[in-house]
Amino acid sequence: MSVSFYQRFLRWPILVRTLVIALAAISAFGILIHIIEPVNFPTIFDGIWWALITTSTVGYGDYVPLTTSGRIIAMLLIFLGAGFLTTYFVTLAASTVTTQNAYLEGKASFMGKEHTIIVGWNERSREIIDQLLSFDGSNLVTLIDDSLTENPYKNPCIHFIKGQSFRDDILKKAGVNTAEIAVITADQNKNEIDADMNTVMTLLAMKGINPKLYCVAEVLTGDHIANAERAGADEVIQTNKQTSYIIMDSILSKGMSTTILELLNHLKGNNLQVIDPIEECHNKTFQEISNLLLKQNIILLGLKKGERTIVNPPLETIIYADDGLLVISTEKGKKKSG
Missing domain, CATH: 3.40.50.720 (NAD(P)-binding Rossmann-like Domain)
Known part of the structure; x- marks a missing residue:
């Protein structure tokens, strides 16, 4: 059982392993100093507090070992515990820099969704x-x-x-x-x-x-x-x-390239899209639907019948329920499904 746990422990990230060892050492020395000097360290928590302050080299001085045995424990703690704690913080800093560089250099995996x-x-x-x-x-x-x-x-x-x-x-x-x-x-x-x-x-x-x-x-x-x-x-x-189409349009009608770009510029609110006709548009003519959509500030350009797109069809063309409407709108409409 202990061998199996040790093998799993070795597979943990070095940052986690170092932190676990440091905390284990601090806890062990805190319990030990409480046992050796119960008067100066009345509780186990007081001992662990002293061990943590000692290993971090802060040294408040609120708890101090007075016996020779206690001071020997303190020296061992400084050599052992402080070394692990310093190693932990150095590893933490190195891991942070490595992770940051991995994101910057394109080596880190993306963890989001719907992107x-x-x-x-x-x-x-x-x-x-x-x-x-x-x-x-x-x-x-x-x-x-x-x-x-x-x-x-x-x-x-x-x-x-x-x-x-x-x-x-x-x-x-x-x-x-x-x-x-x-x-x-x-x-x-x-x-x-x-x-x-x-x-x-x-x-x-x-x-x-x-x-x-x-x-x-x-x-x-x-x-x-x-x-x-x-x-x-x-x-x-x-x-x-x-x-080539845009260039040809510019040759035939100068300035068309700029006009087309403005037409397709979504950032200025002009959304070119194919939407489903609402029920009241079914079986009506292109002209009737165009007039209806204009009242909603939507410009009807053409139709999408299956894979075929028809721009500016005859005004008497009938619109059916499964047709798509090619429009320019200032708002997002219900896009043609499929």
């Missing part, structure tokens, strides 16, 4: 994180990146994990099991094909660990859209194609 995982450090991920924090300062974000040497944010809501995003151990450190959504950005340090392959590998790893995780993947080439969807991406964003 957002951002893969890759670049200007896009910086903008995403900044907007999430501006939108709600309590948002928890875990950033996974292999190129950074330390957390680029001092905000405690941003947890940094250093490593390759397709590795299971790195994803588990980032809390992929308890995450609510993951955004995988394309690695700008790789060519387009390699960056997309890295995105697909990360998707496969994430969905393999947590199939229910909602994943938004950025791809650079059209060839890998199907691969990203097969890997389990809930949304695929082809950055190059979207950028």
